[in-house]
């Protein structure tokens with residue numbers, strides 16, 4: 001059997017032209033399953049020829065239309081015929097780009113000769129926006145090499161090599177970032193908007209921040225560098241992710257500011273920032289908003305430190321033979337710690353930690369060596385927790401109350417973002433090494449892809 005695919009093109013003038021694209025043939029009576037239906041290789045040929053035919057036809061009509069002088073309606077003389085190559089998802093197409101002598105009626109001077117090339121003016125990039133978008137999306141989702149392989153396997157896209165995927169991903173990232181910076185600048189323009197009084201405390205945007213380490217390329221000054229990842233949540237808005245490598249981001253605060261603005265935040269509105277105790281993170285939010293930020297220390301990080309104290313205490317109580325000096329009072333204090341911190345009684349927690357420490361020190365003096373190591377560890381853990389509480393004094397809240405109000409108290413959701421943004425693409429186990437700039441750019445595209453704002457934005461940008 002044989003199949004021929006013909007393309008019938010009808011120009012706007014009504015002319016019809018038929019082109020034969022491909023012919024597929026199979027044995028009259030098939031013998032295996034592989035002979036049934038269309039094959040990938042045939043599909044690629046078909047798509048490539050269809051694309052070439054359609055594109056060349058469109059460009060030819062465009063050139064013909066622009067050959068007519070817009071002022072007097074006369075055909076402008078042909079100067080020469082050149083070609084231009086355009087990369088598309090369905091192959092590279094060589095199109096004719098004729099140059100015309102500008103109509104005499106529009107020549108700037110009687111003896112001057114100006115040429116125009118309407119096709120070159122149309123083809124502003126070497127590739128179609130769709131090819132760029134697909135390459136960037138795949139490049140953000142998986143390794144550049146893998147992305148190129150997937151494209152090359154399924155489509156006649158060209159070129160499908162990792163270098164072009166990388167270049168396109170970076171180019172798209174730069175535009176996303178520029179767009180964010182522009183959006184951030186616009187917020188400044190509407191400073192002191194009258195509706196800010198309407199921003200109720202209950203609907204305050206929450207920024208959850210967390211850091212992640214990425215392995216650096218050999219030759220870089222440090223082995224690992226940090227990426228800041230986070231999420232902005234605000235009632236009635238889809239969650240928005242953001243990520244940046246501070247050392248290479250042109251305006252790190254602008255990226256966060258654009259994310260906040262996207263969530264309905266306006267200049268002057270208060271923002272809640274939950275982070276792990278690194279003072280640089282709430283500071284970033286402060287510079288993004290330029291105003292009031294309510295910092296909250298992540299409950300999970302605080303709770304982990306309480307857990308360390310509890311664990312050492314349990315070890316002490318399980319010692320055989322039991323310690324001579326009673327640690328009963330210290331044990332009661334340890335059991336209260338979590339409750340005190342959960343309900344916002346940091347002062348009482350610090351007092352309890354002081355009592356536990358002094359009792360543990362007494363126990364070291366009075367008791368036998370087996371206890372000593374454990375008691376010293378208890379002292380160390382308590383000191384650690386106490387200094388953690390003290391250094392985050394302004395960020396400790398009544399967690400219980402906030403939790404009962406249904407508001408977030410932990411960056412656990414931000415940690416999920418770190419996993420989605422960084423770990424899945426830049427995992428150390430995959431032996432991937434990154435330059436801070438490369439990582440930063442991939443993160444911009446990846447955040448946009450995961451948020452579902454990529455397709456729309458990228459097409460808009462490329463237009």
Ligand SMILES: [Zn+2]
Pocket residue numbers: 069070071072073074103104105106
């Ligand atoms: Zn003219």
